[in-house]
Amino acid sequence: MREASCMIFGELPIEEAEGAILAHSVSTGASSLRKGHVLTRGDIDALQAAGILRVTAARLAATDLGEDEAASRLADALRIDDVRIGPASTGRVNFFALENGLFTVDPAVINGINAVDPAVTIATLKNHDRVQPGQMVATVKIIPFAVDAAIIERIEKQIAGRAAFGIRPFRPQSIGLVQTVLPSVKPSVLDKTKRVMEARVIRNAGMIAGEMRVSHRAADLKEAIRQMASLSDALIVFGASAVADPADIVPQAIREAGGTVHHIGMPVDPGNLLILGELDGKPVIGAPGCARSLKENGFDWVLDRLMAGIGVTPRDIVGMGVGGLLMEIPTRPQPRQAEPAVRPVTVAVALLAAGQSRRMGGPNKLLAQISGEPIVRLSARRALASGGHPVIAVLGHMAGEIEAALSGLDVVTAVNGAYATGISSSIRTALLHVPADTDGMMVLLADMPALAPEHLKRLIEVFAKAGGSAVVRATFDGKRGNPVILPRSLFGSIERLAGDIGARHLIENGDAPVIDVEIGPAAMVDVDTPDDLRTAGGVIA
Known part of the structure; x- marks a missing residue:
């Protein structure tokens, strides 16, 4: 393996460390210098005064690129479509979708970049994942503080002219719907199927051109297929009974209408009984019953690609088997041995509402109102809707008034008698009320009215997918924000927090992995001043 950089890394005498990059955070007692900080003369003096004689640090060589510069150069070299590039920070650059659609990626380009040198990495979503505007789709990360410029130059030459990834936006299309009817099929089932299909098509920027319901006979169905195909860009057919053979009613009717049946069945479960056909150049999908x-x-995978202008061939369908087992279906006729239940990951929410609102000039910001509701109550309701439990409201300044504003909500109230000493005392107070079997605690500031339940749910979902063992932190454009979920492995360290500092240094210096989740501007919007309150649409009650 070639060296990632010629930089010098290791312990340095403090008197030789000016201009070096700190590899680990250090404290002078009065202040703390973070990992990645470039040491100044003043820092050296402060560290010497604190009795610190050596530091672990890095010095860049003449041919090195700093981590942010290297990440930016790689990001700029990538050929991408409908994707926004975020700013570089701590050697990372994130990429965000600009459109509703499907993410597409060339694995050879991504794998090729990752094979050049382990110091340079890029990770993306899976090919054909659904994305929304603002969603993070890829990230570049430079592992050390610097890499040799020759490594980045090599990658730039390797990927020149090659499309790396992008978004295929959903295209406005009209979709025809045909359903066959048998006496055993209730009209309510057909009505629900239409509503479900409308929801699917609308979320993909399309519209239902019309619907026909005909008897479950090939002669009737073929006429409906011809008629609806002439009125729409694509056609979906629901048979009243599942397809059992290539000569069954739905595939037979597609052929008799003058169309072609390309493939029957797919290795995606649920969704096995899908039919892929074509009539006059327009896709015809025989939908499996699970698409109701x-x-x-599996039906979603095919419909989404077609509505994003991505062709689907029999070879594509055959290739969907890996990753195609989506879920177990309890109603299967074949008996199956049940797997042992897995306890779900649980998260408590610490709603910090003890502060003194000093920058508001008198009023308590948490009692200010947005749309007629106190900010603290708005934040508590959204915390309750997140799925976290319990929601622990930590009170301090004006505790009685804040508790009254939360009246009727299913929150646990905890009074922090030492609130004047700073935020760490509130975090410790909340921790006292976290159940013993809870996997993590979300620290949620009560003055962030732009946070919606969906933001909080997303953080909890990521925490659960990580097995409850990682720190999950909200970000905006790669910048650290709030809230943050702390795993149980950090609870012991939280109990030792002191002063007006949060858990940031525990996160940065701890052993728990950190997952940043891009949630947009809401991660940075809080209400500290009267101007902040006016911007948020709030008023003093």
């Missing part, structure tokens, strides 16, 4: 529900199934 909005739960994800």
